[in-house]
Amino acid sequence: MKRASIKDIARIAGVSVATVSYVLNKKEGSRISEATRKKICEIAETINYTPNKIAKSLKTNRSKLLGLILADISNDFYSAIARCIEDEAMKLGYTLLIGSSDEDPEKFKKLTELFSEQQVDGMIVAPVVNSDDAINRLIKEKYPIVTIDRYLKNINIPGVMIDNTRISESVGNYLAGKNFEEAIYVGYDTQLPHLLERQEGFEKGITPEISCKKVLVGLNNIAEEVFSGLESNIDLSKKTALYFSTNKLGTAGLRYFLKSNIKVPEDVSIIAFDETEAYHLFPTEISFVQQPLTEMAKEAVRLMDSQINNYSDNGKKVVFPARLITKRSVRKK
Amino acid sequence: MKRASIKDIARIAGVSVATVSYVLNKKEGSRISEATRKKICEIAETINYTPNKIAKSLKTNRSKLLGLILADISNDFYSAIARCIEDEAMKLGYTLLIGSSDEDPEKFKKLTELFSEQQVDGMIVAPVVNSDDAINRLIKEKYPIVTIDRYLKNINIPGVMIDNTRISESVGNYLAGKNFEEAIYVGYDTQLPHLLERQEGFEKGITPEISCKKVLVGLNNIAEEVFSGLESNIDLSKKTALYFSTNKLGTAGLRYFLKSNIKVPEDVSIIAFDETEAYHLFPTEISFVQQPLTEMAKEAVRLMDSQINNYSDNGKKVVFPARLITKRSVRKK
DNA sequence: CTGAAAGCGCTTACAG
């Protein structure tokens, strides 16, 4: 039952635990004779010794654990991010604790507390609306934090993100050149800054002669609300372009078009945010905004690691370019 | 920098650390006077005390950490499982460590070692081919393990799964009544028992007068191999039904049909495994095999918890029923 | 009702 410890090795080898510890940690500083080093390694091997990182953590104050808080790990976009972060974290020897906030500040706070009790070395988080208190508490305790995907308006901490305003403006510009009469922004009814930027950027990007409507939905019945919102806002007699500001909204919209037999791009034109396999199965391939997830994940972990090893509160933000990948879902002029 | 400890509280309150510990753990056994209990709680609150679970773990030998090893967290199916497990684990006070094996036994082993060093209380795993050694090692060290989605042929440990043979046979039966001339099983070229069962069950289920072909692909170029496999195996002059044995294969197949302008169910009929949003965006909604993920996750965590609290190696397997959800992707007779 | 003390499995100056 009891798993082997450093003490067992020391006993069997007839040396002190200190010596075993030095050998197992390959410390170059204080040399241990090749003979005892070999003996110790062999014993460790035969008794299947597994170091107890928890004991080590307690002493060194480094757990090699990283907390990752996303909105929902079962969402395509976040699971893609999680995977990239997992790979990067692993490379640097970190293991990942994962939690989903569901956009709920209470859950978010709960997760930060859990992770902090588990002594993670830092947290990579996608902050939700009203999570400022939880974040500030972490900052006060000097917890390294890196935001991803989103950022906080009133708190300056390191993070990675894309330029949501700019790419959305580009999307607007792209559509503006194509003689649309109407544009519809489909988004969440939320105060999340990065989503507001998508909305504002889009509105700025399309020319004033295109009337711009908004369909804003809650988080609880996305599909239903998108359905009814589109139903009451799309006027098929007009040349209409739609901008779906997240993958969930995009897929909900596409399902609506399928169900209602609305053709893309013949009846409506479409651009959606984030890539998801689903976009490729729609009869018309969907133009979408692509985020450089791998690079963002890499940078997030790098920012994390550098904070852990040398805490600085400079609040460095790294902004990545997003790209509009054009397919056939937007009509030509 | 230094975070507050129980010792700080004790010092401020003028009591012993033992007393503080008792209060903070709400132990009913030994009563502490209401006065000191209140004082201690207040102090804990004001100095923002966060318990150090790592220290607690070291003493109690319980980390409240659970390891979860799946094939790939960015895959829809696994991220859905992960989410369900996260919720259940959280309910029981566990935090989740997550890792992706990529079907690689070395990575799998690496993850078990990492998790075991981090002193997780147990691991919920989707074992890969050739992971027996890694698993046996865990068993020898009395690590609680629960398999999910898959199981091991030669090792008897608790796990949750569906009856892959049976549901695949049902799928075969369902198709058998519809005058198909040809059936194609699309699967991985693998030894994973649960996937072999899908294949065998399907072959058993369709009647002998239907000739059954197989398209088996490797893990590295799924889409390409599915494309070429279908291209060389589908004979549009025959009435053909296809069974895609995973969601990845299913979406790859659907993309092929879209690209090649093959109509479903007019040209070919289709049933796929597992639900994914993508199935709903295909012009024809796809019939699919649905696993009761929530229930399976709940049971997996329950099995885990019961092992942790009372280790038993009875190797109990819990088999859940899967359902064939029929949509319009299979022609009527 | 409360405290002194041992100990969980490690690391790390320090001494020799």
Next chain:
DNA sequence: CTGAAAGCGCTTACAG
């Protein structure tokens, strides 16, 4: 080259 010892932040019999 190696060991004795302190200590990381907790818990928990045991004694009073």
